[in-house]
Amino acid sequence: MLVLAATPIGRVGDAPPRLAEELAGADVVAAEDTRRLKRLASELGVEVGGRVVSYFEGNEAARTPQLLEALEAGQRVVLVTDAGMPSVSDPGYRLVAAAVGADVHVTAVPGPSAVLTALAVSGLPVDRFCFEGFLPRKAGERGRRLAELATEPRTMVFFESPHRTAATLAAMAEAFGADRPAAVCRELTKTYEEVRRGPLAELADWAVEGVRGEITLVVAGALPATRNTDPESLRAAVDQLVEDGMSRKDAVADVARTTGLPKREVYQVVHTDDD
Secondary structure, eight states: OEEEEOBOSSOGGGSOHHHHHHHHHOSEEEESOHHHHHHHHHHHTOOOOSEEEEOOTTTHHHHHHHHHHHHHTTOOEEEEOSSBOTTSSSTTHHHHHHHHHTTOOEEEEOOOOHHHHHHHHHOSOOSSEEEEEEOOSSHHHHHHHHHHHTTOOSEEEEEEOGGGHHHHHHHHHHHHOTTOEEEEEESTTSTTOEEEEEEHHHHHHHHTTOOOSOEEEEEOOOOOOOSOOSHHHHHHHHHHHHHTTOOHHHHHHHHHHHHTOOHHHHHHHHHHHHO
């Protein structure tokens, strides 16, 4: 049996009781970082009884056949990563796929998840969401990926490194619109946990000062088009709001929100009309 065991994302006290049982009873424990596993086991007050092997991005391809061999021999293999659920932006998918292909039973020890924790505290809609993992590091590739997601109606969850958070938030503001609601969740469940909520542009400005710790970003999905989005209708909607006393800038932003269009597109339509 292959057991995917969730590990704490911050506080050891959040570990599910079954985690200690699985670590003690495993024939093989495959760990993303064997040193962290040793520390975790010590904090849980449990002795790992089976063989411990490393299983990380660099050796995942080579180690998978070895672990599959152990599984097919009837051994109980427990897979743990540094934090959260294995295979979710962490090593594990290859082994799960190989085990399923070999008709080996796969189960999981549920537990802490940065994705679900961030969603729960974000204050954004959680009835429908999608997890996008880490965005590409290169600006061009990242921009193309975000452009593809600009009309995604579901709340989106991303992982990001602290030194790229400001650039990513700025790119999101450009692709999704400066006013798109979002939340930056930092150091979830840890001592210095922080959740910053606000429009993407505002969060991007805040992050320029520097962000530390484990980062999870939650971004609201695009609003469904509730009005016609042809140029004439967009101009009429902006003009009506201006006539009602709203500034032209705020009117453009409001129409962008209600149609789900990027603010710059609405602005361009109105500006073209003015020219």
